Amino acid sequence: MLSPAEARQKFRAGLRVPTSGYCPGWTQANLLSLPREHAYDFLLFAQRNPKACPVLDVTEPGQTSASVFAGDLRTDLPGYRVYREGQLVDERTEVTSLWRDDLVSFLIGCSFTFEAALQQAGVPVRHIDMGTNVPMYRTNRECRPAGALSGPLVVSMRPVPAELVPTAVRVTSRYPAVHGAPVHVGAPGLLGIDDLACPDFGDAVEIRPGEVPVFWACGVTPQAAVMRSKPPFAIGHAPGHMAITDLRDSEFQVP
Amino acid sequence: MLSPAEARQKFRAGLRVPTSGYCPGWTQANLLSLPREHAYDFLLFAQRNPKACPVLDVTEPGQTSASVFAGDLRTDLPGYRVYREGQLVDERTEVTSLWRDDLVSFLIGCSFTFEAALQQAGVPVRHIDMGTNVPMYRTNRECRPAGALSGPLVVSMRPVPAELVPTAVRVTSRYPAVHGAPVHVGAPGLLGIDDLACPDFGDAVEIRPGEVPVFWACGVTPQAAVMRSKPPFAIGHAPGHMAITDLRDSEFQVP
Known part of the structure; x- marks a missing residue:
């Protein structure tokens, strides 16, 4: 510690x-x-x-x-x-x-701020269990631009057992100042993510049967705006x- | 409506x-x-x-x-x-x-955003019941300055029956983007407020026996910074x- x-x-x-x-x-x-x-x-x-x-x-x-x-x-x-x-x-x-x-x-x-709270609520955090970096993806969602800055939303992904998705939403929604509730649950294709095994940043993680990919807004979004702008x-x-x-x-x- | x-x-x-x-x-x-x-x-x-x-x-x-x-x-x-x-x-x-x-x-x-939620939770909102403006006070608490801007924290005050203070805290803390939980409960003198009957902005309201003045951060604070800066x-x-x-x-x- x-x-x-x-x-x-x-x-x-x-x-x-x-x-x-x-x-x-x-x-x-x-x-x-x-x-x-x-x-x-x-x-x-x-x-x-x-x-x-x-x-x-x-x-x-x-x-x-x-x-x-x-x-x-x-x-x-x-x-x-x-x-x-x-x-x-x-x-x-x-x-x-x-x-x-x-x-x-x-x-x-x-x-990462709410990951301990997820674990305490019984929601496994795969990249911690695997000892790897969290997977992050550029999406097809545009951020609201400001002045010269624009860019896509970047999300982090954690696979969550289907029955624990409501718990994951509830727990993380209590942390609005550190990304808060997920922005998207399941259906990665709708975010423009073709292959969860190929993240744009970080490492891929295993998604087990019965698990749903849950997406949170990610603080790498500013760097995607730098790359675009x-x-x-x-x-x-x-x-x-x-x-x-x-x-x-x-x-x-x-x- | x-x-x-x-x-x-x-x-x-x-x-x-x-x-x-x-x-x-x-x-x-x-x-x-x-x-x-x-x-x-x-x-x-x-x-x-x-x-x-x-x-x-x-x-x-x-x-x-x-x-x-x-x-x-x-x-x-x-x-x-x-x-x-x-x-x-x-x-x-x-x-x-x-x-x-x-x-x-x-x-x-x-x-004002959380006042309907307060009323629904059974917490009376005195200035609504009286049909007056909410009382607001300059405090002795300094805001964190930024560049050329500095000024005191301004608070709004609602008198709350003592047994409903926990409810008022709990309900309003769920609205962090609109001032959220109170910043101070009771003891107006510690905020530098000498007389609740003389607000700096808005109207005074009745405080009944058994009621405690509860203070929330107020969006008039920017105007106090303008006056100072x-x-x-x-x-x-x-x-x-x-x-x-x-x-x-x-x-x-x-x-």
């Missing part, structure tokens, strides 16, 4: 792992760092797409920590992706040399390799 | 009334319109103070309607307040002649005289 500070220390030292199941009880977050001139468009994009982009915190330009994250945003995540003009140009374990004084960092809620520069977390914050999961539970 | 469009028509024709209890089942919203150059600061202020400033919608600059409000933002609220350099300079029933092409309008959740120009709704949107209250209920 690592504390957030201990986990961040391991990531700073170079450990590169998906963070699902890490530091149970502590909230994990997606990262997107953008030049200040694009910050309003992104904050508006997030407001218009709150299921996919629930904003937990926004830094001042150039700041390397956040009010909810006492570590160093440049080194303390287990993986980063670097974009230039919308192209993924690098994947790294730290971004210190790339940091800029005008970068505004957005920390965005992550569905091509701002000159952006840094994101590596999908599934999250920022572990100093917030307790319980702060996000309603009622 | 008016529809939102019918109510807006009456307000456009000049009817000036507090909107609590109007169009039950339809979501009401606070308005703040600011020049585009101040929009990022305000959107960030809202993100940092989500209990007081839950953003339901943001317009493009100059737009006079919104995706959640099919009416005319310049005429279809029952009352407006106009600020120059943070000074309240005018109170009007329409602001057409003052409108500017660079105004970005923010529609912010309103606690003195942007050159701003338009807000007259407190208690809200925008009636085309959204159903039920959309904001979780789980």
Whole structure:
């Protein structure tokens, strides 16, 4: 049982792992760092797409920590992706040399937050049981655009036994600030997902007989918008390799 | 039982009334319109103070309607307040002649949204029963600042019979996007409220023996920030005289 500070220390030292199941009880977050001139468009994009982009915190330009994250945003995540003009140009374990004084960092809620609650309610979480990264898919659903930003909704998928789907919906709906209730249950083809075995991000997981694929809005959606909209520069977390914050999961539970 | 469009028509024709209890089942919203150059600061202020400033919608600059409000933002609220350099300079029933092409309008959740749910749960809502405006108070609690914007938290108050306080907390906590659970129960002096009979906005209400004053974060908070922070120009709704949107209250209920 690592504390957030201990986990961040391991990531700073170079450990590169998906963070699902890490530091149970502590909230994990997606990262997107953008030049200040694009910050309003992104904050508006997030407001218009709150299921996919629930904003937990926004830094001042150039700041390397956040009010909810006492570590160093440049080194303390287990993986980063670097974009230039919308192209993924690098994947790294730290971004210190790339940091800029005008970068505004957005920390965005992550569905890993409600996974402990799912398990406590008896809903298995396959990618945790398999020790892999959660599967994530681009969908055919468009986000509401904002300024220069547009892009598709990205979803994470967890296979849920059919009789536990109502429980999974009920439990996760109590966490609206970290993606909340699913956006889609079953019928992946209607989301434009042709093959669940080929996720766009993360790893495929086994779907057993009697299980239904359940889809939640995913905090990789901002990076899909970066790829589509091509701002000159952006840094994101590596999908599934999250920022572990100093917030307790319980702060996000309603009622 | 008016529809939102019918109510807006009456307000456009000049009817000036507090909107609590109007169009039950339809979501009401606070308005703040600011020049585009101040929009990022305000959107960030809202993100940092989500209990007081839950953003339901943001317009493009100059737009006079919104995706959640099919009416005319310049005429279809029952009352407006106009600020120059943070000074309240005018109170009007329409602001057409003052409108500017660079105004970005923010529609912010309103606690009137959960009042029907309170009544259905057996919790009396005094200002509705009295036919007056809800009492609102500036507090001694500072909001988290953002850029040039800072200000105190403003709260609305409803007196609740002591045995119904838990019900009032439980019911309203299911509406996090429209201020959610109370921020304070009892002890108004600790919020810096010296005299409940003298609200800063709205009307005083009777507090009966055995009732406890319960305080919810209030969407007048943005106007208190305008008064403190003195942007050159701003338009807000007259407190208690809200925008009636085309959204159903039920959309904001979780789980």
